[in-house]
Amino acid sequence: MHGKEASTSGKSVRFGGKVAETLAEYKQGNRNDYDLLIHQLSDPDIKSASLLSWLQELRRAVTVMSKEFESLVAIILRVRWEKHDTEVVDEYRAFLVDLVSAQTVYLRSVLKMLLRKFLISPEPKDENEEDKNKRKENETTCFRHVHTSLQMIIKIVPMTPQFLMPVTSDCFPFMRKDVYIQECFVKNLLIVTQYVPRLRQKILELIIEKMILIDVHVPRTVIEESEDAEDSEGEMEDVMFEMDGVVDDTMVEHQCNIQEEDDEEDKVTDDDKNCLRPMKHPLANTLDVLMKIILEYIYDICHPNAEFDIEATKELYRHLLLIFEHVVLPTHACCHVQFFMFYICTFRPGFLDLFLDYLWKKIENPNTPSIVRQAAASYIASLLSRSKTVPMSTIKAGLDVLVTWVNRYIDCQDGSTKSYADVNLHGPFYSVCQAIFYIFVFRHKLILESEKGLAYAKGLNLERIITSRLNPLKVCLPTVVSMFATITRNYEVAFCYTVIERNNRAIIPVVSQTQCGSSSQLTNMNPLDSFFPFDPYLLHMSGVLLEPLYQKWEGQQVNDDKEQLSGEDDNDEEEEKEYSLYTDKESMLPLGITPTSAMCVSPGFRFASFGT
Structure with a gap:
């Protein structure tokens, strides 16, 4: 034993020789003091005074702590240094900086130790407010110590960032x-x-x-x-079962008394x-x-x-x-x-234009993989349809570019032996066509209610696209096709039902053979494997930030100046009436025209509120 070390907080005892002598003896084959040193540093209840003394000696010995002392360094890195006094924390950080600057072989291990300090324990379920505040304070202090240590190491060892990312990924x-x-x-x-x-x-x-x-x-x-x-479980809890013909008058009176208050507060309360x-x-x-x-x-x-x-x-x-x-x-x-x-992209129109231009370059580049071109078309359609910050000029410019490209594609296919409906051959073409239909469905009111809007819509010459030999109405998602056909027929922009009926009669079930050798009959209702990237957002807390920027599906409003609807219930009725305009029109189609569904969850046409 080499004496006792006094500190202001009490006395602490350490065993073994000086660190420099212990490391020298270890190199000569004597492990006694080395093992004793490791044992003392492994003590989870090590006193701050003892740890401070060891750290001061270890700092002076970092130049000789080569790879052969890896076991000692590993023990030092396991010390819960962040829980000790400020003096110990400062000394430990200084030791880390000296260690990685003298022995860069330990840099990765040091970084891993620091980043793992960010992996704290889960929040206790039955924690009171006082304990929670104390735990939060301790976590904040620990995180601050780690960030300070990282900054010191990065300043001393310039190569730290290139090691930091692989370690971060591992942790x-x-x-x-x-x-x-x-x-x-x-x-x-x-x-x-x-x-x-x-x-x-x-x-x-x-x-x-x-x-x-x-x-x-x-x-x-x-x-x-x-x-x-x-939601179903919550509703079931509120159900009151009564005996035949027996009603609790007190309960009825109580419910009547609170009904008015609930009606006023339900909308805000439910949203919150x-x-x-x-x-x-x-x-x-x-x-x-x-x-x-x-x-x-x-x-x-x-x-x-x-x-x-x-x-x-x-x-x-x-x-x-x-x-x-x-x-x-x-x-x-x-x-x-x-x-x-x-x-x-909602912060400034310029960023929206840049993103749309990036996506468009993906589409028009024939060297881009087909699946990426199709995804880019879906992003353009969904962004132009769903963002409230998109100006009318950008919507029209987007439609113009898409329609021009589609017409050029049709021109190139005229007379070609491949001028027939085939997703594998013309996947990007069909995705761009679907983008046009989708944007028109979502933005038709904005387009047609603007000055010369109907003339603009007819000027797009959508009739040529839908009647081309490539037959996009056969390949695009039936929900989008149905809504597009209903809206264009209503405004006499294009007439799709003849083509749709012919396609419906020509549908032949596809038979595929499974790995077991058996056959199954399939009807692919989504040959493009379409998806809509900016469908209604379902997450609650993060959705609050997006809701003011998000365009909901509005449908077509009822033109009745005498009817004034207000309140959430009236809005729901309005939505149903808007939606019925599309379904009712299908019921009035001439004989021989097959009605198709006008609602599908995926494109979100009937989602009346954000995040539902």
Whole structure:
């Protein structure tokens, strides 16, 4: 024993020789003091005074702590240093900086130790407010210590950023981990982008990749079923079962007394509850929390000090566009993550134009894979239809470009041996046609109610497209085709029903053989495998940021000046009447015309409110 060390907080005892002597003896084959040192540093209840003494000696010995002392370094990195006194924390950070500057072989291990400090324990379920505040304070202090340590290491070791990303990827929590763990880790990664700006694109890309993985694991139907199941359970709890002919007068009176108040407050209360309550599906809830973090981060970067910064937005837009190209665009049928591009494009019209131009270049480039060209067409259609910030001039310009390209394509196919309906041959063509139909369906009121709107719509010469030998009405999604046919017939812009009826009579069931050798009969109602990237947003908390920017499906209003509807119930009735205009028109079709469904969940034509 080499004496006792006194401190202001008490006494602590340490065993063994000096660290430099212990390491020298270890090299000569004597492990006694070395093993004793490791044992003392492994003590979870090690006193701050003892740890401070060891750290001071270890700092002086970092030059000799080569790879052969890896076991000692591993033990030091396991110390819960963030829970000790400020003096110990400062000394530990100084040791880390000295270690990685003298022995870069330990840089990856040090970075991994620091990043794992972001992986805190899940929130206790039965925690009182006082304990919660104390835990939050401790977590905040720990995170601050980690960020300070990272900044010091990055300043001393310039090669740190190139090691940081692989370590970050390794430490990223699994998607089924508790949502609070995911939230803390992602928030701290975004803080890292503030003092390591050159890593911002890579960090954002990593986060969005993980979010995409969650998104594809919770399809829209799964989220809707989870929410509907909860709503059904809530309704069942409110059902009052009564005996035959027996009514509790007290209960009836009580319900009557509160009915008026409930009617006034229901709309606000229900909306607030939907915004604040977590999603019922665990993965959907995690995605909701992460989307809210990302959207708030985008807003904060673009609006420092609550004022819009065009240069900061341009730089962030470039990063997000690259991430969109590498991660999001090639991913089919993700439901929510792509809304980060929708969001940033609403800040200024110029960013919307840039994004549309980027997507259009993907479509018109024949060297781009067909699946990417088709996805780009879906994004253009959905963005022009769903964003409230899109001006009328941009909608018309988009339709003009799409229609011109389609007409050129038809011209090139005239006289060709491949001039027939085939998705495999003409996939991008059909996707662009569907984009035209989709945009026209969503924006027909805005277009036709504008000055010379009807003349503009007829000038698009949509009749030539729908009657071409490539027959886009046969391939495009039946819901879109049906709505497009109804609207164009109503305004006499184009007449599609003859072509639709001929297509319906020509439909032949497709027989495919399974791996077992048996045959199955299929009818492919979505040969394009279409999806609509900006379908109604289902997530509650993050949806609050998008709702004011999102264009709902409005249908066609009833022209009755005498009827004035107000309140939520009246709006629902109005929606049903608007919708009935389309279905009623189909019932009045001439004999021989097959009516088709005018509503499908996917394009969201009947979604009256955002996020439902």
